[in-house]
Amino acid sequence: MSDLNLEHWWQPFTNVRAFREQPRIFSRAAGSFLYRDDGQDVLDITAGLWCCNLGHGRREIADAVQQQLMELDYAPPFQFGTAPAFRFAERLVKHCPDGIGRVFFTNSGSEAVDTALKIAYSYQHARGKAEKRRFISRQQGYHGVNVGGTSLQGLPNNRQGFPVLAEVDFLPGLLDIERNAFSRGCPKFGTQEMLKSFEEIVAVRGADKICAVIIEPISGAGGMLPPPIDYLKTIRELCDKHDILLIFDEVITGFGRTGSAFAANEFGVTPDMITAAKAINGGTVPMGAVLLKDSIQQVIFDHASTSAPEFFHGNTYAGSPVAAAAGLAALDIYESEQLFTCGSGAKGQYWADTLHAMSDLPQVIDIRNYGLLGAVSFDHAELPEKTLGPKIHQRCLDNGLLCRAVGDHMVMSPPLSITEQEIDLFAERFRRSVKQVLATGP
Numbered sequence: 415m416s417d418l419n420l421e422h423w424w425q426p427f428t429n430v431r432a433f434r435e436q437p438r439i440f441s442r443a444a445g446s447f448l449y450r451d452d453g454q455d456v457l458d459i460t461a462g463l464w465c466c467n468l469g470h471g472r473r474e475i476a477d478a479v480q481q482q483l484m485e486l487d488y489a490p491p492f493q494f495g496t497a498p499a500f501r502f503a504e505r506l507v508k509h510c511p512d513g514i515g516r517v518f519f520t521n522s523g524s525e526a527v528d529t530a531l532k533i534a535y536s537y538q539h540a541r542g543k544a545e546k547r548r549f550i551s552r553q554q555g556y557h558g559v560n561v562g563g564t565s566l567q568g569l570p571n572n573r574q575g576f577p578v579l580a581e582v583d584f585l586p587g588l589l590d591i592e593r594n595a596f597s598r599g600c601p602k603f604g605t606q607e608m609l610k611s612f613e614e615i616v617a618v619r620g621a622d623k624i625c626a627v628i629i630e631p632i633s634g635a636g637g638m639l640p641p642p643i644d645y646l647k648t649i650r651e652l653c654d655k656h657d658i659l660l661i662f663d664e665v666i667t668g669f670g671r672t673g674s675a676f677a678a679n680e681f682g683v684t685p686d687m688i689t690a691a692k693a694i695n696g697g698t699v700p701m702g703a704v705l706l707k708d709s710i711q712q713v714i715f716d717h718a719s720t721s722a723p724e725f726f727h728g729n730t731y732a733g734s735p736v737a738a739a740a741g742l743a744a745l746d747i748y749e750s751e752q753l754f755t756c757g758s759g760a761k762g763q764y765w766a767d768t769l770h771a772m773s774d775l776p777q778v779i780d781i782r783n784y785g786l787l788g789a790v791s792f793d794h795a796e797l798p799e800k801t802l803g804p805k806i807h808q809r810c811l812d813n814g815l816l817c818r819a820v821g822d823h824m825v826m827s828p829p830l831s832i833t834e835q836e837i838d839l840f841a842e843r844f845r846r847s848v849k850q851v852l853a854t855g856p
């Protein structure tokens with residue numbers, strides 16, 4: 415595509431100058447593959463950006479979107495409604511833990527996070543606890559790029575240089591290769607450290623000042639780090655003990671990633687709110703959501719005037735009928751192909767076995783998995799710190815494989831629809847790429 419002018423689109427989280435030197439352009443996609451403009455197939459072991467959980471090019475979603483566009487492309491969501499958004503909300507909450515029965519739609523995960531924060535503030539205010547304004551999140555956590563989410567995130571590059579909310583404390587991150595290396599599923603160590611840190615934060619700040627805790631049940635952009643055993647149950651108990659709301663940011667873990675519809679179901683822990691986006695409609699039309707307990711909405715409603723909106727917040731495209739139609743079609747596929755649970759069945763087992771068989775690769779210091787998530791961590795040895803990941807990433811791409819480098823952790827999140835043959839192809843391309851980079855193979 416030499417006719418493309420690359421100067422005008424400023425791409426997100428991109429080294430634009432390097433990109434212009436060596437453009438990487440995808441021109442089509444089908445099933446588990448993306449195709450580059452030179453025709454090279456690229457196995458998409460990241461499901462786009464953790465969003466195309468159904469694979470690419472689902473005809474049913476395309477048909478639903480087209481039909482919706484022609485029937486009702488848009489109607490304002492402020493003081494009005496459309497059938498697809500109500501239907502989608504009703505069907506979504508059927509997959510949530512009991513008690514979570516309300517949905518506030520947004521356009522992205524970042525907006526879902528900031529919306530959840532504002533709901534949390536409103537809830538505390540409505541029940542006469544307006545002093546509860548502080549948040550607790552976690553090092554290595556990622557909560558999107560809006561001001562609230564930027565303030566909450568524990569990835570230093572994403573915070574530095576921006577004015578952020580000061581009222582945030584961080585629990586320790588989950589990366590502990592020394593003690594937890596090569597765990598299958600939940601690792602052993604980390605829950606006690608979290609508990610200690612949580613109690614310290616409460617002792618210093620005071621429970622009467624803390625509004626909510628927000629964490630990803632599995633840290634995603636921080637390097638795919640599953641929670642240690644009993645971690646999420648303990649955090650729920652701590653929140654209950656100190657009267658603090660618990661928000662699970664499930665923008666990555668939602669929609670079948672873990673082997674259940676949501677990580678909340680998978681780990682048997684009901685948060686007060688869940689933030690979701692990405693795979694909500696298979697990554698096809700921008701959409702996010704806050705899924706929340708009915709009781710939280712009720713407190714806010716009870717406090718609000720009956721002659722005005724109960725919550726002064728919302729976006730033009732919130733609950734877009736087109737995005738919701740895509741969501742309904744996606745849910746049909748998730749349900750009929752039983753994709754929410756495939757990560758905990760035979761496919762999840764095959765994925766875990768394939769990943770852990772990589773331990774013979776050179777410089778591998780950890781392999782982790784949960785559901786259809788995985789990560790292989792490398793020791794950078796002779797190379798300057800954190801340059802191995804990008805090198806492996808580039809070589810994988812050259813060999814027809816898209817995975818993600820987080821420093822020297824290679825992170826994978828295949829489409830849930832991936833086949834065992836495609837998992838084998840992933841292993842072959844990944845192994846070959848690593849060996850080439852480390853010059854130990856062809």
Ligand SMILES: Cc1ncc(COP(=O)(O)O)c(C=O)c1O
Pocket residue numbers: 521522523524525527556557558559630634635663664665666691692702
């Ligand atoms: C856990 C988590 N929260 C929030 C977000 C932000 O979502 P979006 O990029 O749709 O704004 C992401 C994106 O990767 C995420 O992983």
